[in-house]
Amino acid sequence: MHRLIIINPGSTSTKIGVFEDENLVFENTIRHTVEELKGFARVHDQLDFRKEIILKNLEVNHIVISEIDAVIGRGGLVKPIESGTYEVNELMLEHLRIGYMGEHASNLGGLLAFELARDIGCNAYIVDPVVVDELQPVARISGLKEIERVSIFHALNHKAIARRYAKVINRGYEDLRLVVVHLGGGVSVGAHEYGKVIECANALDGEGPFSPERSGTLPVGSLIKLCYSGKYTYHEMKKLLTGMGGMVSYLGTNDAREVVKRIKEGDEEAKLIYQAMAYQISKEIGAVSVVLKGQIDAILLTGGMAYDDLITEWIKDMVKFIAPVEVFPGEDELLALCEGGLRVLRNEEKAKMYFESEALAL
Incomplete structure (x- = not known):
């Protein structure tokens, strides 16, 4: 059996779930008021604030984090990449911090997953972010040379x-x-x-x-x-x-x-x-x-x-x-993230690595 923590940050909330294989054993949506968030100039500035709240929430609900096998975060606006489950690495963290493809609360997903996983001593992953881009070459042509069609979707x-x-x-x-x-x-x-x-x-x-x-x-x-x-x-x-x-x-x-x-x-x-x-x-x-x-x-x-x-x-x-x-x-996003993590933990597929040279080479 595999135990996973799932983190799905939104603009004014942080959804967390704990799964034993595909079975959800704990779920909570932590709401953040405008007053709480107004002091943060950029999305990544909320990292420590949200991490502390998540840890307290898990502790109060008697979740033993030392028993966790992996932490999965919602994928943010990284570079366009192929579909899959990606291990969070330093380059990804950098791109999430700077908002490479834009500022969005989902950028905190990989950052928070990495922070918790580092404390626990396990791996952190993201799964199928909105910037998944598998378009065939002909689909990228827009009709105006200065503009290329891109794939950003659910x-x-x-x-x-x-x-x-x-x-x-x-x-x-x-x-x-x-x-x-x-x-x-x-x-x-x-x-x-x-x-x-x-x-x-x-x-x-x-x-x-x-x-x-x-x-x-x-x-x-x-x-x-x-x-x-x-x-x-x-x-x-x-x-x-x-x-x-x-x-x-x-x-x-x-x-x-x-x-x-x-x-x-x-x-x-x-x-x-x-x-x-x-x-x-x-x-x-x-x-x-x-x-x-x-x-x-x-x-x-x-x-x-x-x-x-x-x-x-x-x-x-x-x-x-x-x-x-x-x-x-x-759209059961917590389960979808969990399934992506389980495919790697069960060796059904290999975790992908986020590299500068491969991020756009589809």
Whole structure:
């Protein structure tokens, strides 16, 4: 039996879990107030603060850390890398501290895992960060030489659900062609071919279909005019596209449950916008299906919105001619991180190392 500590930091919370193999024996979400965090200028400045709270929480709940075999942290914004479980090393720590691909609370995942693992005397890992990039060369061409398409998506959940489905049908993930759709605050649609995501949009910047709070790909000419209209600064435009876009822009909320409630109460505008989101997601599924030449074993819908039968049925109705559609609601990130660590501890796969020379050599 393997015992693991899992750490998943968010902007105002730190989720921790303790697993014995795949069995969750302890879970807690530690909330951090704005008052507690306002004194930290940068994300990595919160490291000691969050570490102390985690250790106290484990102690109070009688978790004996000396019995832990590995600590797994949520992967942050490191350089683009292949999918897998990576051992935290000095270069990764440096890139997480400086925010190589940007500042985000998830950068603390690897840092916190390393700190705890060093105290315990075990290894620290991260699993499938959002910057997993396995695009084929042709997918990187944008149409403008100065801009290259990049892959930033919900890699952890994509990969975990793909593997889970493969296990259900008694096949290997590396033997399947799948389209995986994460339906959350952001939406990402990926073409999975034999264990690699060869096509996926940059969901962090809101590319692809619009989502509850992201604008999705917009008409370029109109977007340029808006950027130069004088109404918005650069940072205001970024927020407009990746926080105030999508459903928020039209309906003033990013909560799909509230939108469904409005629809049931007869709100026709809410129905139109919600249908439009399903329509765009379905179009994206069709687009990435072409990348796989229509040879698809299944289309998998996952994420928080996958709990809602209304949107999943709309999507199914539009794409079921392509391949069977299966629904895996939610995003159990703690379990997904645990599974990545267990694959290494059980010698089912080898932990990857994060190197400067290999970080972009995919």
